[in-house]
Amino acid sequence: MIIFGCWKMERSESMKARSLVYWKSSSKEKKKGATRFDDQEALATFVRSISMRSGQIKQKKLAEEMLKFGNVKVAAEVFTFRQLAAVTNNFNPDLLLGEGGFGRVYKGHIMSTNQAVAVKQLDRNGVQGHREFLSEVLTLSLVNHPNLVNLIGYCADGHQRILVYEYMSMGSLENHLLDLSPDKKPLDWFTRMKIAKGVAQGLEYLHDIAEPPIIYRDFKPSNILLDEEFNPKLSDFGLAKLGPTGDKQHVSTRVMGTYGYCAPEYARTGQLTTRSDVYSFGVVFLEIISGRRVIDNSRPAGEQNLIVWAAPLFKNRKKFTLMADPKLEGKYPVKGLYQALAVAAMCIQDEASSRPLISDVVTALDYLATP
Structure with missing residues (x-):
């Protein structure tokens, strides 16, 4: 919980500012289309x-x-x-x-x-x-x-x-992170944080600003598209679901999505909340940090599941650097790595109530994406 302490006080003001910007943008679009x-x-x-x-x-x-x-x-x-x-x-x-x-x-x-x-x-x-x-x-x-x-x-x-x-000219995050061809340079640390921050802002909009709230439900690297400056956009909304409204705490629905990215409580019960998206974000964020797929059957038995492999390493601060993508060749701020791993660890908590709000994650990534 310590990692979020210094950011929580900023959350209210930053949320208000972002809400105002997006509301104005949305209003302009509505006015533009009103006559058509x-x-x-x-x-x-x-x-x-x-x-x-x-x-x-x-x-x-x-x-x-x-x-x-x-x-x-x-x-x-x-x-x-x-x-x-x-x-x-x-x-x-x-x-x-x-x-x-x-x-x-x-x-x-x-x-x-x-x-x-x-x-x-x-x-x-x-x-x-x-x-x-x-x-x-x-x-x-x-x-x-x-x-x-x-x-x-x-x-x-x-x-x-x-x-x-x-058209998004740079393709998907999966192409640049997990299916990297020999002729492509690996993403540097701050580009990775920039991408993570951008998609977290997309989720924040869906959860906190869209009316009614929307649960994305299929958050994974192949659904994150990049433009020529590596600005990310969420795509493929075929599984998106309207979130709970009024006194409802969750939406009950058939379990769908991609294996490895689904939140455990959603996979067990079919009860969907915005915290389910936060779990999926945490998995992808850990992929961004480590350069590893959430499920990779080509790795040794104990390393095939990213979450299982990372669990003991999260408990030992001295082993945090083992979770950094080797393709980074050590070119990352060590403090930034520790803080990014802390964010990822909180997002993939088994208990949904223990996970942060996506707005808190955005606030943390504002800091981590700044060189």
């Missing part, structure tokens, strides 16, 4: 069309839940499949950026605006893809923050489900 969209009618039409086409009961429930909130703006552009085929040169394999269970992501170029984009084509045969498509469009219509990826548009043409995002 009849928000509720556009949202209702979009939701009903997707729900009817997919025929999924859970999707309809999600749609009804989202329609309760009056500030939702589906201000993204609507593309036809033919338009996006032109944007990606007929989904040319040479433009493939990545592939996963959701489908494929291509680099594209919109001629009319001279804009590079990332085009995510969801798997047409995946039921989950339809539900995540609806969740992602609606969630990104609720938020506006520099550390959250910007949704430019979508396509719901026939059976096609396609999302169009701003």
Whole structure:
């Protein structure tokens, strides 16, 4: 707990300042889009069309839940499949950026605006893809923050489900941290702290400023995208969930996410809170510090699980340097390493109530990201 003592007093003022900045930014965006969209009618039409086409009961429930909130703006552009085929040169394999269970992501170029984009084509045969498509469009219509990826548009043409995002030129954090190719330089210490601070600010916005609060639920390095200056943005909101409101302490939901990053109480009970995201952040932060994957079966038996491997080292201050990424070659402030490990250790506490608020983490990282 000592690590947070000197930052907690600053939390209230810094939170107020950040809230004001984001509120003003959001207000400007709303004013900008107000003349172009009849928000509720556009949202209702979009939701009903997707729900009817997919025929999924859970999707309809999600749609009804989202329609309760009056500030939702589906201000993204609507593309036809033919338009996006032109944007990606007929989904040319040479433009493939990545592939996963959701489908494929291509680099594209919109001629009319001279804009590079990332085009995510969801798997047409995946039921989950339809539900995540609806969740992602609606969630990104609720938020506006520099550390959250910007949704430019979508396509719901026939059976096609396609999302169009701003293009992030440096790819994902996973590419620069865990899948580093020989021709790439490893991230230096302060770039790592800058990335951690940015994504923590994104989570802080979702938890404390977005209305209603949003639980991200899929925090991992492959979902953290980087621009040319290594500014990070959270992407892939298909698993995002509206947080508890009123007197509710948690949201009960089916356990989803990526193994190793899920909070233990969520994995056991399906009870989701914002502290579940804090746990996932702690795991990724430990990956950022150590350069190790949370699960790596190529390592010796006692080192395959990052959390299990780190547990005894956390208890001995003399062994803290063993947790620093060897690729850093000792180029980091030792005091900064100790403090970063203290933050990570608090975030991955088994008991959710023992973890810090993400706003406290942001305050700590403000300090650690400053050279």
